[in-house]
Every structure is written in C-alpha cells, then in structure tokens.
Amino acid sequence: MSVVLRAQGLHKILAGDVPTTLIKDVDLEISAGEFVCIMGPSGSGKSSLLYLLGLLDVPTHGTIALDGVNTQGFNDAQLTQLRLEKLGFVFQFHFLLSEFSVLDNVCLPMRRLGRWPEAQCHERAMSLLTRLGVAAQASKLPSQLSGGQRQRVAVARALANDPLILLADEPTGNLDTVASANVRQILHDLTRELGKSVIAVTHDPKFAAGADRRINVVDGQIDPDWQPL
Ligand SMILES: Nc1ncnc2c1ncn2[C@@H]1O[C@H](COP(=O)(O)OP(=O)(O)OP(=O)(O)O)[C@@H](O)[C@H]1O
Numbered sequence: 195m196s197v198v199l200r201a202q203g204l205h206k207i208l209a210g211d212v213p214t215t216l217i218k219d220v221d222l223e224i225s226a227g228e229f230v231c232i233m234g235p236s237g238s239g240k241s242s243l244l245y246l247l248g249l250l251d252v253p254t255h256g257t258i259a260l261d262g263v264n265t266q267g268f269n270d271a272q273l274t275q276l277r278l279e280k281l282g283f284v285f286q287f288h289f290l291l292s293e294f295s296v297l298d299n300v301c302l303p304m305r306r307l308g309r310w311p312e313a314q315c316h317e318r319a320m321s322l323l324t325r326l327g328v329a330a331q332a333s334k335l336p337s338q339l340s341g342g343q344r345q346r347v348a349v350a351r352a353l354a355n356d357p358l359i360l361l362a363d364e365p366t367g368n369l370d371t372v373a374s375a376n377v378r379q380i381l382h383d384l385t386r387e388l389g390k391s392v393i394a395v396t397h398d399p400k401f402a403a404g405a406d407r408r409i410n411v412v413d414g415q416i417d418p419d420w421q422p423l
Pocket residue numbers: 208214216234235236237238239240241242243
C-alpha cells in the first residue's frame with residue numbers, strides 16, 4: 195500500500211512565559227485508502243495533531259510529507275494550495291457559509307481550485323449531494339437544513355475536490371443519535387467506495403469500531419502500547 199501521508203518527529207510547542215508542548219515525537223504513516231481514528235482523553239492533543247497533519251498548523255519541529263511532497267518550509271500560500279488539492283475537512287460544526295446555497299457551498303472549493311469548468315462543478319456537486327442524500331436541498335440555504343443534513347453537505351464539500359485524504363474532527367460530535375449514526379455510516383461507506391484515506395478524531399467507539407486502525411494520543415504522544423478493545 196502506498197503511503198499518502200508521512201509525519202516524522204512532529205513537535206508542537208507553544209511559545210510563552212512557560213512554553214507548552216502540545217505534540218511531541220509523533221511519527222505516523224497513513225496508507226492510501228486507510229481509515230484511521232485518533233482517540234484519547236480530552237485535552238490530550240488529538241485536534242492539535244489533526245491540525246498539523248491537515249497542514250492547518252505548522253509543527254515547531256518535524257516534517258510532514260503529503261503525497262510524497264515534503265511540506266517543510268512551505269509558506270501559507272503553498273500550504274493552502276496543497277490543502278485545496280489533496281485534503282478535505284469535516285469539523286464538529288459544519289462551517290457552511292450561511293449566505294450561499296447548499297449547491298454553492300459545495301461548488302466553492304472547486305471554483306477556488308479551478309480544476310473543473312463551472313458546468314462540471316455543478317455536475318460534481320449534484321452528484322455528491324445525491325450520494326449523500328441531500329440533493330433535494332441543493333437550492334436551500336444551510337439554515338433551512340437539519341443538523342444531520344448540514345453535516346452531510348459538509349461531507350460533500352470536503353469531497354468536492356476529490357481529495358486524497360479526508361480529515362475529520364469529531365464529525366458526529368454535534369449530532370443527535372440518529373443523525374450521528376447516519377453520518378457515521380456515510381463516512382465509512384462512501385470514503386471506502388471512493389478509496390479515500392480518512393484520519394478522524396473521535397470519542398465515539400462506534401465510529402472507531404469501523405476503522406482500519408485506532409491510535410491513542412496521551413499527553414501529546416501516540417501511546418505505543420495501547421491496544422484497542
Ligand atoms: N492555541 C492554544 N493555546 C493554548 N493552549 C492550547 C492551544 N491549543 C490547544 N491548547 C491546549 O492543548 C491541549 C490539547 O488540546 P487539543 O484540542 O488538541 O486536545 P483534544 O485531545 O483534541 O481535546 P478534546 O478531546 O477535548 O477536543 C489542551 O490542554 C488545550 O487546552
């Protein structure tokens with residue numbers, strides 16, 4: 195299996211009167227099509243690690259290679275471009291743009307990347323919304339959707355640019371039980387069907403149960419001795 199993301203010697207230290215170490219000594223490889231869940235106690239550094247892996251934050255030391263590209267020394271514009279091309283994000287809160295329709299929310303990252311002409315952006319967006327069961331909501335505003343529908347649109351948006359890796363931070367954390375089960379199922383089934391790698395932070399044992407690999411973060415480090423139940 196080819197490696198799509200390789201993190202080596204990651205450290206994240208916050209400067210201050212007393213420097214705080216958020217992440218230390220993390221080495222991690224993610225294979226193509228692999229579904230990995232990051233688990234661990236609250237405040238252990240799971241989101242901090244995900245933000246580093248997703249190039250939303252820059253490590254104090256260490257390197258991250260994405261699809262064979264070493265990102266060390268990249269400036270903001272280069273990191274943004276690489277994220278746009280290779281990564282999709284789903285957060286606990288949907289972060290859809292409230293003044294844009296559902297369809298436009300999914301088209302926006304495609305327009306930004308410029309890989310497809312406008313007609314194809316629409317076609318791709320509608321196809322994703324259909325697969326996620328929210329095509330009927332395409333012309334609505336996010337405020338007119340239920341929480342579960344909004345999160346499904348957020349998944350469609352994350353997949354819009356056909357990313358190599360989908361990164362998710364507590365994607366079912368803000369949903370009721372039924373919507374949570376639905377989004378969980380979709381994330382597992384659709385990403386496998388599309389052959390995406392997934393890195394997901396979760397507290398949800400049901401979500402983690404379907405993963406290929408579960409890692410436990412404790413005090414900013416991957417616990418090498420941890421055995422999932
Ligand atoms: N920008 C920051 N400034 C100061 N402290 C921070 C910052 N970002 C994170 N922290 C601290 O770093 C630690 C790890 O935070 P992080 O959000 O990564 O944990 P987590 O494992 O994702 O937690 P949770 O499961 O509660 O979401 C926490 O103690 C948090 O308060």
